[in-house]
Amino acid sequence: MCGTCGCSDTANAVKITDLSTGATQTVREGSILNASRAEQDHHAHDEEHHHHEGDDQPHRHGPGGEIISLETAILQKNDQIAERNRGWFEGRGVLALNLVSSPGAGKTTLLEATIKALENDIKISVIEGDQMTTNDAERIRDAGANAVQINTGAGCHLEADMISDAVKTLDPVAGSVLFIENVGNLVCPAMFDLGERMKIAIISTTEGEDKPLKYPHMFRASELVIINKMDLAPHVDFDEKACLENIKSVNPNADILLLSAKSKDGIDQWLSYLKNQLSS
Amino acid sequence: MHELGLTKNIIAIITEHAKGCRVKRVSLSVGPQACVETRALEFCFDIVAAGTVAENATLEILPASGDTFLIKEFETEEAA
Ligand SMILES: Nc1nc2c(ncn2[C@@H]2O[C@H](COP(=O)(O)OP(=O)(O)OP(=O)(O)O)[C@@H](O)[C@H]2O)c(=O)[nH]1
Ligand SMILES: [Mg+2]
Numbered sequence: 165m166c167g168t169c170g171c172s173d174t175a176n177a178v179k180i181t182d183l184s185t186g187a188t189q190t191v192r193e194g195s196i197l198n199a200s201r202a203e204q205d206h207h208a209h210d211e212e213h214h215h216h217e218g219d220d221q222p223h224r225h226g227p228g229g230e231i232i233s234l235e236t237a238i239l240q241k242n243d244q245i246a247e248r249n250r251g252w253f254e255g256r257g258v259l260a261l262n263l264v265s266s267p268g269a270g271k272t273t274l275l276e277a278t279i280k281a282l283e284n285d286i287k288i289s290v291i292e293g294d295q296m297t298t299n300d301a302e303r304i305r306d307a308g309a310n311a312v313q314i315n316t317g318a319g320c321h322l323e324a325d326m327i328s329d330a331v332k333t334l335d336p337v338a339g340s341v342l343f344i345e346n347v348g349n350l351v352c353p354a355m356f357d358l359g360e361r362m363k364i365a366i367i368s369t370t371e372g373e374d375k376p377l378k379y380p381h382m383f384r385a386s387e388l389v390i391i392n393k394m395d396l397a398p399h400v401d402f403d404e405k406a407c408l409e410n411i412k413s414v415n416p417n418a419d420i421l422l423l424s425a426k427s428k429d430g431i432d433q434w435l436s437y438l439k440n441q442l443s444s
Numbered sequence: 445m446h447e448l449g450l451t452k453n454i455i456a457i458i459t460e461h462a463k464g465c466r467v468k469r470v471s472l473s474v475g476p477q478a479c480v481e482t483r484a485l486e487f488c489f490d491i492v493a494a495g496t497v498a499e500n501a502t503l504e505i506l507p508a509s510g511d512t513f514l515i516k517e518f519e520t521e522e523a524a
Contacts, residue, residue, distance in 0.1 A: 229465065229520035236457055236515045238450055238472075352446060355479045381479045 178326060181298050181313040182333045183305045191329045242356055245324035249331070249359025257338040259442050262358050264382055265366035266375070267348030270392040272300045274366065274425040274434075275343055276307040281428075281435055283308055286442065287340035291330045293322040293347045300345065310334055321352035324359055341442060350379040361441065362387040369397045373407035380414040388419045390434065395424040447484035451492045458498050458518055465520035467498040472505050475512035 181188045223232045237243060253260045263271045272292075279288050289310040292301040301313035312330045314322060327344060336342045344360060346353040353363075365386035367375050370393055376383040383389060389411050397404065404422070411418055421437065423430030458467055470489075474480055482505045489503045498518075506516060 229468065229522045231517055231519045232461060233517045234457070234461060234515045235517075238453055238457070238513050238515060241453070351479075355446065381477065384477070 177317055178319065179315045179317070180326070180330055180333065181301065181315070183298065183301045183311045183313065191326060239355065242324045245328060246357035246359040249324055249328050250361075251359075252328075252331070253342070253359060253361070256336070258336045258340055258342050260342045260344065260358070260360045261441075262344045262346060262353070262360035262363045263366060264346045264350070264353045264363055264386065265348060265368075266350045266371060269348070269366045269368040269371065270425045271345045271348070271366055272303055274390070274392060274423075275309075275345065276303060277425050277428060277431055278343075278435070278438070279304065279307040279309045281431065282438075286439070287337055289334045289336045289340060289342050291322075291327060291334065291342065291344045293326075293345060295319065295347060310336075316347055320347055320349050321356050322346050322358060323356050327358045339442070341438065350375065350382045354381040354385045364388045364390060366390045366392050367407070367411075368393040369402040370400050373403045373410055376407075376410040376414050383411060383414045383418065386415070386418060388421065388437070389415070391420065391422045392425055394422050394429060395427045447481055448488045448492070450480065451485060451488035454489075454515060455492050455496055455498055457515055459496055462497045462518070462520060465497065467501045467518050468521050469502050469504060469519040470498060471516045471518065472503070473508035473512050473514045473516045474505055475508045475510045477511040478513040479511070480513060 177190050178192050179188055179190050223230045225231070249260070252258075263275075265271050275290060279290075282288060290301070290304045290312075292298075292304060292311055292313045293316060294300055294313070295316050295318065297315070298313040301311040304311035312334050314326050314330055316322065316326075322344065331342070334342070344358055363382075363386040365383055365388070367389065369391065376389075391404075391407060394402075396402070408420060411420055419437070421430065421433050423434055425431070454470070454472070458470060472485070474482055474485075485505070486503055493499050493501055501518075508514070
């Protein structure tokens with residue numbers, strides 16, 4: 165839980181770096197989940213105001229006090245911003261894809277290969293999420309695409325408001341693809357909608373075939389699963405059949421692509437998949 | 445993974461709706477696919493609730509379907 169990962173630490177600042185100018189801004193302190201803390205403290209000091217008259221909240225009287233029905237989604241703040249992002253992407257005709265994987269599965273390598281392969285075809289911009297460093301955004305910029313780096317500090321995933329801030333800087337054009345490379349983590353990013361068209365999970369052959377069973381939420385939340393580092397499959401006794409079965413067992417509807425971002429084997433199917441998504 | 449942050453969010457929503465009344469019970473609906481560890485939520489709840497209107501409130505977690513993750517209702521103490 166977050167006692168370990170620190171993602172809810174209020175002292176944790178989130179920073180965005182624009183790779184084209186090098187300018188860095190702090191977008192917020194701490195998780196969006198704590199955004200109403202000030203409000204909360206305010207109310208806590210407000211104890212004289214007990215009156216509920218004219219209140220439109222459904223409530224009934226319990227044995228002692230009142231029972232108030234809320235049916236409020238706990239992630240509603242993130243989800244509302246995500247919906248706004250989604251509307252903006254659709255309105256502008258930008259295909260937003262949220263790439264999730266464990267650290268080192270090859271997200272950035274696949275993006276570099278994709279940017280180079282499509283440089284004359286499709287405009288690509290990238291939001292990079294990492295706890296620290298601008299290394300990945302620099303790699304993306306060097307591969308030829310616009311990039312913004314979000315540093316989440318102790319945070320272990322991207323949240324929707326970070327994307328809406330980053331998009332203001334990137335300003336992706338109509339008909340382009342916006343890749344969001346989430347923080348390397350197979351757990352937390354599954355919960356947070358960013359407004360993307362879909363999540364794409366990447367698993368690499370060196371991680372073991374049972375990752376989908378160990379982290380089912382992430383694979384269930386993804387429409388496409390890419391199995392990367394196929395060039396290493398023979399060296400690590402990768403059991404392809406078992407891996408495919410495991411993915412299908414947690415998400416029978418997932419599309420699956422096998423490739424190597426390094427040797428570029430299988431990359432053509434990925435590029436056609438992308439083009440299909442862009443035109444649909 | 446996010447139980448502390450989620451609990452802070454729960455307390456913030458409750459505090460907003462309680463309008464200063466003391467809260468004695470909070471009921472959540474949590475589905476099996478909500479990606480939430482309910483024991484960790486319980487663990488965080490007392491700590492986060494301390495010093496708020498929900499201090500010493502009991503946390504009730506009701507099973508629900510799919511990825512449901514809601515504050516279903518809460519109960520206040522009798523107004524003084
Ligand atoms: N052999 C092989 N190595 C790969 C492949 N794809 C990525 N790698 C290597 O795997 C390492 C990690 O790749 P990255 O692209 O940085 O992984 P990532 O998922 O972006 O990592 P984080 O952003 O840190 O989570 C690098 O050393 C890559 O060169 C592949 O298809 N085959
Ligand atoms: Mg990376």
